[in-house]
Amino acid sequence: MAEVEVTREGAVQTIILNRPEVFNAFNRALHAGLRQALKDARDPEVRAVVVTGAGKGFCAGQDLKEFSEGGDVGDSLRATYHPNVLAIRALEKPVIAAVNGACAGAGLSFACACDIRIASDAASFVPGFIGIGLVPDAGGTHFIHRLLGAPRAFEWMTSNRRLTAAEAHAWGLVSEVVEAGGLAARAAELGAFYAGLPTRAIGMTKRLFDHADTASLDEQLELEAQLQSVAVQTSDFREGVTAFLEKRPPGFTGV
Amino acid sequence: MTLERDGRVGIVLMNRPKQLNALSGELMGAVVGALQELDADPEIRAIVLGGGERAFAAGADIGELAEGTPVSLYDNRRIDEWDTIRDLRTPLVAAVSGFCLGGGCELAMLCDVIVASESATFGQPEINLGMLPGAGGTQRLARAIGKAVAMDMILTGRMLSAREALGFGLVARVVAKEAWLDEAKRVAREIAAKGPIAVRLAKEAVDQAFETPLAAGTAFERRSFYLARASEDAGEGLQAFVEKRAPDFKGR
Numbered sequence: 001m002a003e004v005e006v007t008r009e010g011a012v013q014t015i016i017l018n019r020p021e022v023f024n025a026f027n028r029a030l031h032a033g034l035r036q037a038l039k040d041a042r043d044p045e046v047r048a049v050v051v052t053g054a055g056k057g058f059c060a061g062q063d064l065k066e067f068s069e070g071g072d073v074g075d076s077l078r079a080t081y082h083p084n085v086l087a088i089r090a091l092e093k094p095v096i097a098a099v100n101g102a103c104a105g106a107g108l109s110f111a112c113a114c115d116i117r118i119a120s121d122a123a124s125f126v127p128g129f130i131g132i133g134l135v136p137d138a139g140g141t142h143f144i145h146r147l148l149g150a151p152r153a154f155e156w157m158t159s160n161r162r163l164t165a166a167e168a169h170a171w172g173l174v175s176e177v178v179e180a181g182g183l184a185a186r187a188a189e190l191g192a193f194y195a196g197l198p199t200r201a202i203g204m205t206k207r208l209f210d211h212a213d214t215a216s217l218d219e220q221l222e223l224e225a226q227l228q229s230v231a232v233q234t235s236d237f238r239e240g241v242t243a244f245l246e247k248r249p250p251g252f253t254g255v
Numbered sequence: 256m257t258l259e260r261d262g263r264v265g266i267v268l269m270n271r272p273k274q275l276n277a278l279s280g281e282l283m284g285a286v287v288g289a290l291q292e293l294d295a296d297p298e299i300r301a302i303v304l305g306g307g308e309r310a311f312a313a314g315a316d317i318g319e320l321a322e323g324t325p326v327s328l329y330d331n332r333r334i335d336e337w338d339t340i341r342d343l344r345t346p347l348v349a350a351v352s353g354f355c356l357g358g359g360c361e362l363a364m365l366c367d368v369i370v371a372s373e374s375a376t377f378g379q380p381e382i383n384l385g386m387l388p389g390a391g392g393t394q395r396l397a398r399a400i401g402k403a404v405a406m407d408m409i410l411t412g413r414m415l416s417a418r419e420a421l422g423f424g425l426v427a428r429v430v431a432k433e434a435w436l437d438e439a440k441r442v443a444r445e446i447a448a449k450g451p452i453a454v455r456l457a458k459e460a461v462d463q464a465f466e467t468p469l470a471a472g473t474a475f476e477r478r479s480f481y482l483a484r485a486s487e488d489a490g491e492g493l494q495a496f497v498e499k500r501a502p503d504f505k506g507r
């Protein structure tokens with residue numbers, strides 16, 4: 001069995017972290033599988049991506065067995081986590097994390113790098129890092145700070161409190177919680193919904209939000225104007241307007 | 256390479272996509288020839304020099320460099336040909352998307368304004384090949400962004416993202432990756448709409464900032480300023496401003 005399983009259902013690509021015996025902890029093979037899967041997701045036929053875990057966990061973070069093998073940790077992060085985190089942000093289509101179970105450490109950072117998070121009621125969220133004397137990595141401080149705001153993010157990441165799915169929902173960390181048995185179906189449904197939307201406009205919206213993190217209002221308005229000039233040239237824009245005038249639902253093709 | 260004219264803007268696009276626009280002698284010869292042709296055309300008031308989406312130009316043609324001997328490289332004066340780009344009087348806007356490395360970065364720096372796609376990457380990675388920049392990189396990069404980052408880039412091969420390049424002052428604008436060519440053309444059209452005499456004098460004056468002591472540079476500027484005032488266009492521009500209407504520049 002491969003460390004990362006990839007399935008395709010219509011325009012939805014599902015990436016399954018597949019080391020269930022260790023709650024899908026990251027090792028080099030899993031990183032490599034993920035890298036390939038994210039590369040495959042660039043296929044224009046793919047219009048939405050779902051990421052989930054096999055077995056009881058979503059992702060327990062770094063596999064500490066491999067972590068202690070020596071070598072420079074910074075270099076290892078640069079070579080493994082960074083390209084995959086950046087690949088998720090660079091993927092111009094929605095990436096949905098379906099958090100099926102324990103989501104800890106770098107696994108939490110990874111889920112937070114995605115665009116949308118839904119969780120099973122069996123999921124739990126644990127910062128992890130501080131518990132063993134480490135700082136959050138894999139983008140955790142970047143994404144969680146933005147998702148929760150600095151005060152709550154700092155308190156959570158330093159207290160190392162375990163959050164239930166319901167608490168994560170109340171905090172806005174996940175957008176919905178479903179019964180454990182129904183998570184896969186709900187993730188597929190959400191994936192299919194997003195795969196039917198105007199993909200280019202979704203991808204550009206994603207870029208605009210990422211840009212807004214560091215841009216001034218002037219810069220943001222300028223990029224909006226440039227990307228709107230691109231959006232009006234898409235077939236999906238023509239279809240959207242035509243469907244609106246004809247009072248029928250639009251059939252977007254993602255181009 | 257393609258050359259087209261869009262009103263008063265000339266557009267030269269390097270087109271060796273498979274080689275990521277490696278700057279062979281042949282390609283550079285064609286580029287320089289096209290730029291000189293456009294520069295000589297009185298209808299053309301600004302020029303866009305661009306590459307493709309993946310690369311403005313990824314560097315020198317490594318094959319040519321590897322085959323060349325020091326004497327043959329010295330004799331054929333290919334790099335000297337690049338210097339003629341600085342003699343052009345028409346403003347040059349570099350439209351940079353993707354890789355802009357080595358000779359590509361040096362070529363972009365030969366232009367007057369660099370418009371970069373957010374996807375662009377700038378670097379002088381010659382050091383990785385046991386070489387150093389040979390077409391002005393050490394001089395123009397240091398002048399463009401200062402010693403600190405120029406040294407870092409040239410000695411370690413560090414690459415800059417478009418946003419870093421904007422922050423350091425290497426590029427003038429960063430635009431959406433879909434819009435790099437359109438935005439570069441827009442900048443060129445803006446320049447082309449100004450009075451061409453003032454534009455050329457201004458370009459020469461700014462260039463003097465890198466060639467002369469301050470006093471000589473400001474003296475050069477002042478003479479250019481008086482010279483521009485003698486043009487019909489300046490009369491028209493001042494009159495139009497007073498009359499609150501758009502000026503109609505004739506290039507006289």
